[in-house]
Amino acid sequence: xxxxxxxxxxxxxxxxxxxxxxxxxxxxxxxxxxxxxxxxxxxxxxxxxxxxxxxxxxxxxxxxxxxxxxxxxxxxxxxxxxxxxxxxxxxxxxxxxxxxxxxxxxxxxxxxxxxxxxxxxxxxxxxxxxxxxxxxxxxxxxxxxxxxxxxxxxxxxxxxxxxxxxxxxxxxxxxxxxxxxxxxxxxxxxxxxxxxxxxxxxxxxxxxxxxxxxxxxxxxxxxxxxxxxxxxxxxxxxxxxxxxxxxxxxxxxxxxxxxxxxxxxxxxxxxxxxxxxxxxxxxxxxxxxxxxxxxxxxxxxxxxxxxxxxxxxxxxxxxxxxxxxxxxxxxxxxxxxxxxxxxxxxxxxxxxxxxxxxxxxxxxxxxxxxxxxxxxxxxxxxxxxxxxxxxxxxxxxxxxxxxxxxxxxxxxxxxxxxxxxxxxxxx
RNA sequence: UCCAGCGUAGCUCAAUGGUGGAGCAUUCGGCUGUUAACCGAAGGGUUGCAAGUUCGAGUCUUGCCGCUGGAGCCA
Numbered sequence: 001x002x003x004x005x006x007x008x009x010x011x012x013x014x015x016x017x018x019x020x021x022x023x024x025x026x027x028x029x030x031x032x033x034x035x036x037x038x039x040x041x042x043x044x045x046x047x048x049x050x051x052x053x054x055x056x057x058x059x060x061x062x063x064x065x066x067x068x069x070x071x072x073x074x075x076x077x078x079x080x081x082x083x084x085x086x087x088x089x090x091x092x093x094x095x096x097x098x099x100x101x102x103x104x105x106x107x108x109x110x111x112x113x114x115x116x117x118x119x120x121x122x123x124x125x126x127x128x129x130x131x132x133x134x135x136x137x138x139x140x141x142x143x144x145x146x147x148x149x150x151x152x153x154x155x156x157x158x159x160x161x162x163x164x165x166x167x168x169x170x171x172x173x174x175x176x177x178x179x180x181x182x183x184x185x186x187x188x189x190x191x192x193x194x195x196x197x198x199x200x201x202x203x204x205x206x207x208x209x210x211x212x213x214x215x216x217x218x219x220x221x222x223x224x225x226x227x228x229x230x231x232x233x234x235x236x237x238x239x240x241x242x243x244x245x246x247x248x249x250x251x252x253x254x255x256x257x258x259x260x261x262x263x264x265x266x267x268x269x270x271x272x273x274x275x276x277x278x279x280x281x282x283x284x285x286x287x288x289x290x291x292x293x294x295x296x297x298x299x300x301x302x303x304x305x306x307x308x309x310x311x312x313x314x315x316x317x318x319x320x321x322x323x324x325x326x327x328x329x330x331x332x333x334x335x336x337x338x339x340x341x342x343x344x345x346x347x348x349x350x351x352x353x354x355x356x357x358x359x360x361x362x363x364x365x366x367x368x369x370x371x372x373x374x375x376x377x378x379x380x381x382x383x384x385x386x387x388x389x390x391x392x393x394x395x396x397x398x399x400x401x402x403x404x405x406x407x408x409x410x411x412x413x414x415x416x417x418x419x420x421x422x423x424x425x426x427x
Numbered sequence: 428u429c430c431a432g433c434g435u436a437g438c439u440c441a442a443u444g445g446u447g448g449a450g451c452a453u454u455c456g457g458c459u460g461u462u463a464a465c466c467g468a469a470g471g472g473u474u475g476c477a478a479g480u481u482c483g484a485g486u487c488u489u490g491c492c493g494c495u496g497g498a499g500c501c502a
Contacts, residue, residue, distance in 0.1 A: 027459040046459075063452085078460060098437070102452045103463045105439055109494055164501060181502065206501050207428070213501075221502095298498085324502060341502080353502035396502060 003039035006073055006083045015070040016041070016085065019120070020063055020096070022103055030058040032087075033080070034069060035120065042084040043069050054090050063102075064120070066093035108413075115418060116427045126254035127414055130247055131403055135199075137246035138220050138397075141239055142197045147222060150189040152182030152198040157377060165205040167215075178203035181396060184326070186223035187357060187384050190392050197222040209422050210299060211411040212349060214400060216420035223394035229328075229338040229356045232393035233314055236342060236352055237270040239397070240312055244268040247406060260408050264346065267310045272342070274314040280305055296322040302349035309345055312352075316340045325371040326364065328356040340395070348405035354395020361385035 001014045018036035025031065028047035033040055045058035061067065071087035078084075100110075101117055111118045118124050142149070155169060155176045166177040182198035189196040199220040206213070222239075224232060244265050248255070255262050275283070284291050289304050291297070296318075297305070305313060320329055320337040330336035339355030358364045364385055368375050375382075403415040413419040418427065 022463075024461045024464050025458085026461050026464075027457085029459050029461075031461050031464090033462090042462085044460080048459085076460090078462080080462065098453060100437065100452090102438060104451045107439070107495085110438065183502075204501065208499090208501055209495095210497075210501095219502090296501090300498095327502090339502085350502085355502090398502095 003034070003036045003041045006039070006041055006081075006085075009073045010075055010083065011073065013070065013072050013088075014085070015068055016043075017068050018066070020061055020065045020067065022063065023061065025059065030055070032058055032061065032069070034067070034085075037125075039081065040122075041081060042079045043071060043087045044084055045087045045090070049086075050088070054087075057090050057092060058087070060095075061090075061092065062096050063099040064096040064117075066096070067091060068093065112413070112419070112424065113426065119417060122257050124414065126251075126257040127403070127407055127409070128417055130251045130254050130407060131399070131415060133247050133250045134243060134403055134406065135218075135399065137243040137250075138239075138399075139199065140246075141242050142195075142220075142222060145195070147195045147197045148189075148193040150186070150193060150196045150198060151200065152179065152185035152189075154179050154200065165207075167203050167205045180204055181219065182221050183223075183394065183396065184381050186221055186394055187381065187392065190223040190225045190394070191384055191388065191390065194225045195222070207422055212299065212401060212404075214412055214416065214419055214421055217412075217416065218399040219396045220399065221394060221396040223392060225390055225392050227356075227393040228391055229316065229340060229393060232354055232356070232395055233274065233316070233340050236314075236340070236354070236395055236397075237272050237312075240272075240342070240352075240402075241268055241270045243402075244406065255407075258407055260406075264310070264408075265406065268312070268345075272312045272314050273309050274316060276317040277315055277319065277336075278317070280315050283308065294319050294321065299349065302343055303347045306343040306345055306349050307347050311345060313343045313345070314340055315343065323355075325367040325373065326357050328358045329363075338393075342395075344402065344405035346405065346408065348401065350398075351401045351405065352395050352397045354393065356391065356393040359385060359389045359391055361389065 001016060003016065016034055016036060018034040021033040021035040021040055023032050030045040032043045032045065034043050045055060047055045068091040069085065069087055070089040071085040074084055074086055075082060076084050100114055101121065119128065155171060156179050157176055164180050166180055169176050169178060180202055182200065186196055186198055197220060200218065201216055202219050203216055205215065222235065224235065248262060248265055281291055281293055284301055284304060287304050289301055291301060317330060317336045318339050320327065320335055323337040323339050327337040327339050330338055337355065341350050342352035343349050344351045358367065361382060364382060368378055400412040400415040404412045409415060413421060
């Protein structure tokens, strides 16, 4: 019997197993709020109806003690959630020690060192529940469209893109690195399966200390054979509008707990506005955020652009110098890359990065040399161009940034159960 | 790595250079429908660490450590 199903048991006797969330008392009556991981319900202990032992236990029981409580379910408007349990018996599993998270305000550092306990609180519970539904929606979207899930490795040889700082792992005397993206592996996988996606954790050893950064975060990355830049942007629009709609349908209670203004999410319908990098620069200059053509956008610029619309904003045709070596160039202007980033609205910034891949062997070899990457490490990757090369495109979407936007959270750290941040790996 | 702010009870925070307090949590007591219940009482402190200035430092100075925010960095 779970609390989430309590309404079905109105008027019936049930036994709940759970933990004490909070307790209130008045004279000869005790209200124990019980939490079982699926919901909260108020259990009412009246002295006149109970043995002295049971009433005494209900009086003494501490926050987060584990217990079984038996009683009759009753609809009552005075109870939080609309239903309560008129208790007839209480069995203690364990009397909890003095619980550190009291029902008052706490600081971030304290809550993060108690992250394993903080997850029991309503807000955190709501966020992680939405995360679960969000990930299910993401996987369903690709599965329903005939994509094959092809897992990419977490341990990778040599520095792959040569741009970001990677975590080094000693691998039987050899240097390996924790993956920063499944991207390069997705490309041969697309040649094998046509439409593929990978989903897993990625790692960046950057010393970034901002509301948008984690050192360990989750990405879902589709790669589509014979798709061009335009095709992949359309896919991303379909994808984002689908996952937002799904969590809105599945998680109304959780959004209520978070006090999220869901009318803003209801506007997330395709198509999304699309502008080029050059147009974005013009908009920034018009919004007194002058940026030189050729510079990448920083956090401030992303926030300004992100606030321009109600919908995610697609920015295409970045200067090639800002983008990875494998990005295909615009045939009309070799300085531009056929890439697209998508910025979430409400100031949340980049959630998607992707584009069309360079599919010409000679050009790609030239790029590898230009970016001063060790060609030998990329022979397997170049094979995709040697044996039946094909136009293909893909993108990566960061789960935590997307969830932070969907839940309107000020920081990504609450969107993952156990965040890994700069010099923070406990618990 | 750089800049700024902060570090006081288990937690969140007060305290003009002059006897370190409150709320929550804990313990005890009261109240027959509480809604982060309320009311009364009690226990709880090497004021991050080290040095310095001063008759006197939680408060001022220096260094170190830690945290927070931001920058840089970052598909």
